[in-house]
Amino acid sequence: MSSQLRRTSSLFAVSVLGVALLQPFGGAAAARSNRGGRLQGTWRVQVNPVNCQTGAPLAPFAVRLSFARGGTVTEVTSSQAFLPGQRTPGLGVWNHIDNNAYRAVIEGFILFDSPAPGVFKRGVQRLMWDIEIDGDQMTIASTSQFFDANGNPVFVACASATGTRFEDAQDED
Secondary structure, eight states: OOHHHHHHHHHHHHHHHHHHHHHHHHHHHHHHHHHTTOOOEEEEEEEEEEOTTTOOBOOOEEEEEEEETTTEEEEEEOOTTSOTTSBOOEEEEEEEEETTEEEEEEEEEEOSOOOTTOOOOSEEEEEEEEEEEETTEEEEEEEEEEEETTSOEEEEEEEEEEEEEOOOGGGGO
């Protein structure tokens, strides 16, 4: 093998090894630095509902949200206001408004009426959210409309919420 070919092969091998060694560090740093202020990902959210007319607080509950690239969102609620199996997970869309502001609309089916004197009727719950992201924290201003099976409005609910990005423990090093 000629010395020129050996030298070229050695430089190539060192370059490949250098890229292979640096990639895990550069990739992790880039992922962390680009994550803050972005909506994509899964979030743990605490919802604090209030009576829209009086502002009186109602029972808080947890929600999990997953915002996907391309503008779709999946929502699962733990609200005890719904009976087991009464409401499906919510599916919806989100879009970027400006800076760290986003908007989402989510709908979940209500599969059966609440027993009397319950307020929920078979139909749809539509959540309309204004979202602000600050690093790995979010705040939400929410309006929730309820419609019966014929699409007639039943009532409106209001809430605020705060959330934290759901992360793997390995990301916390």
